[in-house]
Amino acid sequence: MSDPILRLEGVSKTFGGLKALTDVSFGLNEGEVVGLIGPNGAGKTTLVNVVTGNLRRSSGRIMFEGEDVGLQKPYQAARRGLARTFQIVQPFPAMTVLENVTAGALFGGGAASVGDARDKARQSLEFVGLAPLADRPAANLALAARKRLELAKSLAMNPKVLMLDEVNAGLNSSEIDGALDLIRKIADSGVTVLIIEHLMKVVLSLSKRLLVLHHGQLIADGPSREIVSDERVIEAYLGQKFAARLKEMHHG
Amino acid sequence: MAIYLQTLVNGLMLGALYACLAVGFSLVWGVLNVINMLHGSFIILGGYLTYFAWHAYGIHPVIMLPVVAALMFALGFALQRGLINKVVSAPVLTTLTLTFGLDMILYNAMTYFFTATPRRITLDLGAISLGPITLPVDRLLGTGLALLLTLLLYAVMRGSSIGRAIVAVRMDRMAAELMGIRTDRIYAITFGIGALMAGAAGVVFATIFPITTNVTGIWLGKAFVVCVVGGLGSVPGALVGGLVLGLVESFAGHWFGPQQAMTAGFLLMLVLLLTRPTGLVGVKGYE
Amino acid sequence: MKPLPLYASLVVGLAILAAAPLYGDNYVVRTAAIVAMYGALATSWNFIGGFTGYPSFSTAAFFGLGAYVGALCQRSGVPMVVAWAIASVAVAAFAALLGGILLRLRGHYFAIGSIAVVELCRLIVSSWSSLTGGGDGLNLPLVQGTPEDLMRFFLMVMLVILAASLLVTILVDRSRLGFGLRCIHQNEDAAAMVGVNTTAYKVAAYTLSAVFCAAAGATYASWTGYIDPTDSFQIVLTVKVVVMALLGGAGTILGPAIGAAAFVLLEEVFWANFIDWNRAILGLVIVVLIFFLPGGLLSLRRRLMPGGAA
Numbered sequence: 001m002s003d004p005i006l007r008l009e010g011v012s013k014t015f016g017g018l019k020a021l022t023d024v025s026f027g028l029n030e031g032e033v034v035g036l037i038g039p040n041g042a043g044k045t046t047l048v049n050v051v052t053g054n055l056r057r058s059s060g061r062i063m064f065e066g067e068d069v070g071l072q073k074p075y076q077a078a079r080r081g082l083a084r085t086f087q088i089v090q091p092f093p094a095m096t097v098l099e100n101v102t103a104g105a106l107f108g109g110g111a112a113s114v115g116d117a118r119d120k121a122r123q124s125l126e127f128v129g130l131a132p133l134a135d136r137p138a139a140n141l142a143l144a145a146r147k148r149l150e151l152a153k154s155l156a157m158n159p160k161v162l163m164l165d166e167v168n169a170g171l172n173s174s175e176i177d178g179a180l181d182l183i184r185k186i187a188d189s190g191v192t193v194l195i196i197e198h199l200m201k202v203v204l205s206l207s208k209r210l211l212v213l214h215h216g217q218l219i220a221d222g223p224s225r226e227i228v229s230d231e232r233v234i235e236a237y238l239g240q241k242f243a244a245r246l247k248e249m250h251h252g
Numbered sequence: 253m254a255i256y257l258q259t260l261v262n263g264l265m266l267g268a269l270y271a272c273l274a275v276g277f278s279l280v281w282g283v284l285n286v287i288n289m290l291h292g293s294f295i296i297l298g299g300y301l302t303y304f305a306w307h308a309y310g311i312h313p314v315i316m317l318p319v320v321a322a323l324m325f326a327l328g329f330a331l332q333r334g335l336i337n338k339v340v341s342a343p344v345l346t347t348l349t350l351t352f353g354l355d356m357i358l359y360n361a362m363t364y365f366f367t368a369t370p371r372r373i374t375l376d377l378g379a380i381s382l383g384p385i386t387l388p389v390d391r392l393l394g395t396g397l398a399l400l401l402t403l404l405l406y407a408v409m410r411g412s413s414i415g416r417a418i419v420a421v422r423m424d425r426m427a428a429e430l431m432g433i434r435t436d437r438i439y440a441i442t443f444g445i446g447a448l449m450a451g452a453a454g455v456v457f458a459t460i461f462p463i464t465t466n467v468t469g470i471w472l473g474k475a476f477v478v479c480v481v482g483g484l485g486s487v488p489g490a491l492v493g494g495l496v497l498g499l500v501e502s503f504a505g506h507w508f509g510p511q512q513a514m515t516a517g518f519l520l521m522l523v524l525l526l527t528r529p530t531g532l533v534g535v536k537g538y539e
Numbered sequence: 540m541k542p543l544p545l546y547a548s549l550v551v552g553l554a555i556l557a558a559a560p561l562y563g564d565n566y567v568v569r570t571a572a573i574v575a576m577y578g579a580l581a582t583s584w585n586f587i588g589g590f591t592g593y594p595s596f597s598t599a600a601f602f603g604l605g606a607y608v609g610a611l612c613q614r615s616g617v618p619m620v621v622a623w624a625i626a627s628v629a630v631a632a633f634a635a636l637l638g639g640i641l642l643r644l645r646g647h648y649f650a651i652g653s654i655a656v657v658e659l660c661r662l663i664v665s666s667w668s669s670l671t672g673g674g675d676g677l678n679l680p681l682v683q684g685t686p687e688d689l690m691r692f693f694l695m696v697m698l699v700i701l702a703a704s705l706l707v708t709i710l711v712d713r714s715r716l717g718f719g720l721r722c723i724h725q726n727e728d729a730a731a732m733v734g735v736n737t738t739a740y741k742v743a744a745y746t747l748s749a750v751f752c753a754a755a756g757a758t759y760a761s762w763t764g765y766i767d768p769t770d771s772f773q774i775v776l777t778v779k780v781v782v783m784a785l786l787g788g789a790g791t792i793l794g795p796a797i798g799a800a801a802f803v804l805l806e807e808v809f810w811a812n813f814i815d816w817n818r819a820i821l822g823l824v825i826v827v828l829i830f831f832l833p834g835g836l837l838s839l840r841r842r843l844m845p846g847g848a849a
Contacts, residue, residue: 476655
């Protein structure tokens, strides 16, 4: 196996005395789709924040394409090809949908000019199916469309690794299905994807490999099928009641 | 040694006056998120009312205090209710510019009616000596009044239902509204209290400093510094900020000459802005 | 605004100011020069306040420092135009350094910090008597010529500064920098996440907002022949410039300059007719503006002509 594109080596993050991440190590291989799960407060979003430079890691190394990027600023992460979406969508509200995506192509995607960036943005909008809404102000979009906008913006940045923080939160089931198709399409185009999710169904349908975070520690890393039957994971993450139901589901 | 003791006492007395001057400004900023550029003119207006009551009718400043307080509260309440409330959630540029415009009107009116001639009430109460330090009695009285007013406001904020409602709105406007607090009214009352405290400070100042429209900007500047130094929106913050500024100005004036006292104050503010934007007392977010 | 009407209004506006000596007396020429000067100040402010959305109140600091640097250079024998250039470059460097520190603050705190800079500059200049003459101020070498010639000369200089500031505005508006500044205005964190180097962009905007103010300040010092700290570092000037930009339309290309023209003309009318109440009337204009014209004068066009060019 070749070197992972993104590798965390013993990464910890403390807030004052509180340990949010403890000695987390894993690697993402190029083109892989990996799920990151864990109960609320396990440190999933903190992990993403540390990788993209929104938070500074307290110790450990974050290697991206063989380079230690532990001290990078968010804009540098974006330019390197480490893109992310937020749990709470972050559009430029008064700009149009097209302008929002153009920003991604211009700054993160390194387009040569505003005109080039706009062309690139149109392609991204086409890809996520938002082209008809290109000239609408971003503030007017419904939630599902805003999440797609975030994806389009990230894609316009030519990401090598895309981290999706709860992209499905707040969507109804048909919207989720649409989003899943889109994420598969993105993965098929060769982008390495890390999906942070609450919904087991979503993670299992997308990724063959799972990472499980609990109290800031990585307690499991392996093939999805094995992980969901791992006793420790079931105890920590699913709780016993849900674990029982899951077992029934598998055997039934 | 004696000179340091005197400088220390001067600084503390000045600090109490600054706390009283700034506490209303701090409250308005903290609760309404509005930088009230009228504050300096409110202080001077309170001073003028006191001066003319004393000069024309012989009314003692201490008696004028509640009268000025009531008038200023009414003015502040009406201004907030009628004008500022309509843009209270707009960006800082809008509210700051609006209060600046209102200040130009008030400033112009005061200059027109009272002229810019400095006026001051001289109570001629002499001075007392405590060992090596000398305390002018009028200044001591002013300091005492300023402290009393500040503590009174603290008691009101802590003890009364209005005070608690103000604190509630400050901490979480939405939650306060859900609990049935009418934020519009609380905003108007808060602005009224801000004006009241400015006016009351003006009453005290009229017996210590010259009253003229030329100094509205200076007092406004002090209010800024006190707020940033102490932290926004709380009485203890204003008290700490006021005392620190008073001491810094007093000692800077002693060591580097009176010219540098104000420079030291602004430098202190800039440094604190950059290192501790919540102030010495302030807690991140809200207390 | 479409490019063609934009350039047309720009050229017409500058031509009206430049032609003042042809149709007016010295008072009219002076007013035109003042319009050009405030137009340049408001257009400068627009970089940081309009595009970037940072409520900067530093204008008077840049103006005053420009005046002092220019004056000190001239007094030590540097030719006038070179002194103006030195003042612009020096103050721009100062703004870049200051911006790196100050722009970490946001919202109210940035506003206060930027006002404090004006006060600090004034206090330091007044107390540094050995260099700046302190409260007594500084005299500058007199420029030779008849009053009419001088007035025309300074009108032209102010017009050049205004035109330069507008040209840079147009360039920034179309460029990567302008796009990034608008992103920062909308949502600074999101801007960083799409790859905008927010610190560098903000510092660039702050520096641009200083350089033309410094040029105008240095020119103003040569024009009046005398400067002092109180006149050079006025909070009122700072706020006036912000109001002008808001009056015309913050974040638009021509709005701030148009707002400056409207404001200066109103001010002149009030001064001439209501000498006792001019300040109050200006205050009233501000209040009315906030309530009835929050988008500035340029938004009128859109309101009056539905579907008109925006």
